[in-house]
Amino acid sequence: LAKTTQPISMDSYEGQEVNITCSHNNIATNDYITWYQQFPSQGPRFIIQGYKTKVTNEVASLFIPADRKSSTLSLPRVSLSDTAVYYCLVGAGMNTGFQKLVFGTGTRLLVSP
């Protein structure tokens, strides 16, 4: 399973765009990149998943360069409620069976007024 490296923590202010980058140098050909958000005393919540280039949904964008050795989660105009831990995971995605996901350290994002 590919190991991921993320910054331990990040600080931002309300209304700013936040970009969290994750390194996954050993990503396999059939691995997808998935980001989860976790609030204290809650289970992780799916944010976004991608394989290459750019993926966008209603809450975030995911940028993946051609070599796929890193990815960047972009949160537009963060609010106080976006304060959470964000995890980047790589593993088998769609059409490849059940996936055993291993969590890295995650990035603790603190959004201030």
Add this chain to the structure above:
Amino acid sequence: GAVVSQHPSRVICKSGTSVKIECRSLDFQATTMFWYRQFPKQSLMLMATSNEGSKATYEQGVEKDKFLINHASLTLSTLTVTSAHPEDSSFYICSAQPGPNTGELFFGEGSRLTVL
């Protein structure tokens, strides 16, 4: 999206007793579920993979006799912490995937175990 529910959300027990935590997939069938534990300020640590109708697969360093996993139906997996001790106090989280051809994993709300 799919819903995974855990029960109880919080449990306090005396040292030496056993505690059972349930993980249910409410609107889909899950032949495979995963159990994690999380200590304060730390990441989730995968404990085991629960397979419906067969034995669970445990990660290295996780005692299978200590953490009993039963996946008796397609919507229910249970984790029993046997002879619990204070060091077993942690946040336990389960996850499930609706099917082999979906990329999203759904997590339960977590269960906080405190052993006195």
